[in-house]
Amino acid sequence: MKTSTTPVDIQKAATSKIENTDFNNLAFGQVFTDHMMICDYKDGAWQTPKIQPYGPLEMDPSARVFHYGQAVFEGMKAFKDEEDRIWLFRPEDNFERINKSSERLAIPAFPKEFFFAGLEELLKLEKDWIKKGFGNSLYIRPFVIATEAGVSAAPAKEYKFMIICSPAQAYYSGEVRVKFSEEYSRAADGGVGFAKAAGNYAAQFYPTNLAKDEGFQQIIWTDANTHEYLEEAGTMNIFFRVGDKLITAPTSDRILDGVTRKSIIALAKEFNIDLEVRRVSVKEIVEAAKSGDLKEIFGSGTATVINPIVGFGHAGKKYDLPKLEDSYAGFFKDKLTKIQYNQAADKFNWRYQVK
Template identity: 60%
Template sequence: MNAIINDIEVIKTKSSKISEVDFSNLKFGNTFSDHMLVCDYKNGKWQAPKVVPYQPISLDPSAKIFHYGQSVFEGMKAYKDANENVWLFRPLDNFKRLNISSKRLAIPELPENYFMDGLKTLLQVDSNWIPKDEGSSLYIRPFVFASGNGFHASPADEYKFIIATAPSGAYFSGKVRVLIEQKYSRSANGGVGFAKAGGNYAGQFYPTQLAVEKGYQQVIWTDDNTHEYIEEAGAMNIFVRINDTLITGPTSDRILDGITRKSIIQLAESEGIPVEVRKLSVHEVVAAAKDGSLKEMFGAGTAAVISPIAGFGYKDEDYDLPELEDTYAAHLKKRITDIQTNKTDDPFGWRYEVKS
């Protein structure tokens, strides 16, 4: 069945999979909704986007994504409130960052209306796929990759923009233990660390496997030059609480400008929590752990929102963080998720309603 919604062609699936899904037992990112948005770049411009049934993609073996890694993505979520209204969280920030990432990888930038109207249309078509259980959401994955063919080492002449969605439960459960990395680097000055490029994450997998073999769940990345400064936690930004001050590193060529990160900073400052955005040395963190002033560490990102860290390892020594009753992590996560799910006022204008 074909339709036009928000000026976008919609080709609906002949048979929905939704009756096969156990919404009370959703793993993160393993179940996929009925439809996806597809938009092709060819002949020097982006073609009209359309919503189609979720399906495999056919590519030539010489497609440049396989050889030169031109690929960027975003991570977003859609929520339903008690009245079945659908909400997004700072979607224009995701759109802008997707184009920042695309530009760095020589991928043509997307028009805003293609992204926003395409996303809204997809969510309207697959509204029934948005979970309502506490902690669940519809995870949204916009991505762009080089679909043009050829073995020549140069940017492709064709690209594909897709938005796929996955009803998901909580990303992490419980606290994690992390290992401060002393050898490998996530990114370097002048590189693509600030972009959400697929290759950034591929390069993290091997060092993370090594950390897992030592009994940790994630890696704390340090600077590429000296490995003296804390930068990110796994695939997330990192926050450290020393006494009552919340500290996070400044964005740079190496550090992603996380949307959850920005939200935490603004929210904490609005509530009078002291926040410092500055370089944070491993030595300072270790010293704070030893003298008892290190109160909390947590990762921040779209998937987990906030993921508390129970302890860290450094130079063959482990450090445990204290068990606090009232944590910044728990408080800030609740404040953000309450805004996202329309359970409280949104003084910052972050919430975006997808109207049917």
């Protein structure tokens, strides 16, 4: 893809916060860079993208996002290689997915040229916030909210598309244990589970808090009809290794089509790892854990990349997984991060350079 030539209005911040930022002690998503990109939708069209100093928004209390939840978002990362070049990882997938999410919530599609022009100009301004070294990155959060004033129950006619950035290190720290859901559901057939709709995540917080009280960090959600099939975790797609076979659930209107998930599937095929994309039953995984055939569970996502899971709980019982020297989780994380940081060949053409 060629660098966009779409004009972007830029107002630079008078001062920078970077000198007061401790990059060795970053809490995920708590520190933000100096600028943000904003583009308004009004009179039936998206206006010229703008970059301005990061700061609060002024909105009407009746803005429809507050009342009817028209809000979708994405998660991306920028990486810097040893020659100070900036790279994105599969950004077109994120662009396509935010518009797919938007369509499901009756939000107008955002133009591709605006997305890449605004994103690239923003990253060039914030280049010093992107630190070199594996584990360091700049987390990028594009999102859209309905801003039209009024509380009538109808899609808004005005929206705000924004991109904010946050320097990041590893998303999770410590050991991660998950609970297989037996009661609550993340999404149902015909719903918005495939979309990165803000409400999807809000609805997960309460049952996840209950699981945390039991000593788990995440829930692996099961199908809403029977709770017999494992689907995805709150912030991750999920993979299971039974023996030497890698298994993951297929995408559907309940499961997010994760960019990292798709990348793992492609790498598994490239390196001839036995892979099945099919429904995964709770019974199958519990029995594999009991027999010792369950070798790994790991999550995948933009923020976490690959997150090994050390154990799970179901029906009041807890199961620990073995600690492996040659894990699939470690293998895929190594392959992916080397591509992302421009330390390995990119035969899939996933990298996108910001020039």
